[in-house]
Each structure stands twice: as structure tokens, then as C-alpha cells.
Amino acid sequence: MDAEEIERGRQRWQQRYDSSRKRDADFTTLSGDEVEPVYGPPAGQPVEGFERIGWPGEYPYTRGLHATGYRGRTWTIRQFAGFGNAEQTNERYRMILDSGGGG
Template identity: 50%
Template sequence: MGPIDIPEHRPKGGERRSSFITVSGREIAALYGPEDIAGLDYDRDLGRPGEFPYTRGIHRTMYRGRLWTMRQFSGFGTAEQSNERYKYLLRHG
């Protein structure tokens, strides 16, 4: 899907940057619509909370029965590069 320009949804000062990309290298569109999920299979692609592929959380009851926790993100590059870096840091104290 290409960029969608809806004047009433434009930020007053303009976008902070021209594109937004996740740490996984995926570009995030400014707006998603029904055509973006036309081929979505609910069970395969979204699933239920606590079930694979865990897009709705790892707990079946989400955080109604278990408190939310904050986890730190670490690493850079590929998993192999991160692993190599951790081993290097361990070797060098």
C-alpha cells in the first residue's frame, strides 16, 4: 500500500521524518486500511492471546491475572553478531 494523505490526520508540524522503520528493518506505513489485511487468516496470522504466534501476548489472560513487566532490549545486528559481542564482553570482563 502506498502513502495515504488524509489532511485532517496530518500532524500540524509535519511528520518527524519521511519513513519509520522497526528495529527489524520493516517500514511502517503512515496508515493501514482493510486492504492491508484482506488475506489475513485470524488463527494463523493473529491468533488468540497466549497462543502461537503470540502477536496478542504470551499470557492467555493477558495481564489481568499477571502483572505487566518491563524487559530490557539488548543486542544489535543479527543474532550471531549479538552472540559474538556478548562472548567478547565476557572474555574481556
């Protein structure tokens, strides 16, 4: 991928990032160093094979679905733990949600 294509991709990412909602959170390392919202090739330098990685929020989504990564949405852990058959599992989840449990 040539340097111009990478720069256009960075600009597309930056526009989507700037227009997205972000969480009010501390994005620093344990040493107190600021963590940039995205890391990529230095401006003006072509990177062979970068199209296989891409920018956050762009195909092939190897860097996530959202331009903001987890600055906009927290990490979602999805798991399924069955409880009997499908009807019994659904009944149990409804009971947990009705009791104040969260998804």
C-alpha cells in the first residue's frame, strides 16, 4: 500500500474518530504515558501489506469494528451458559433480568 493510500485511510479514520462519542476515561499506561487513539505507519511511508491490517472501523476489521476502539464502548464479554433446554434458559434469564440483573 503506497503512502498516499495510507494517508487517505488515516484521514478517513480521523474523521470517524472525531465524530464519534468517546468515554470519559483515563487512557494512559501504568507509567502515566498517554496512549494514542491509534497507531499506524508514519506519515509518508509506504507499508507493504498494510491493506491486510487497515484502520479501526474499516474492512477487514482486524483492528475492531469501531473507529474509537474501546474509547467509545467498553469491552463486551459475551458468553452463554445454558440452563436446561432453550425454554428453561430463557425463563431463567428473564427471571435474572426482572430481579435487576444486567446483560
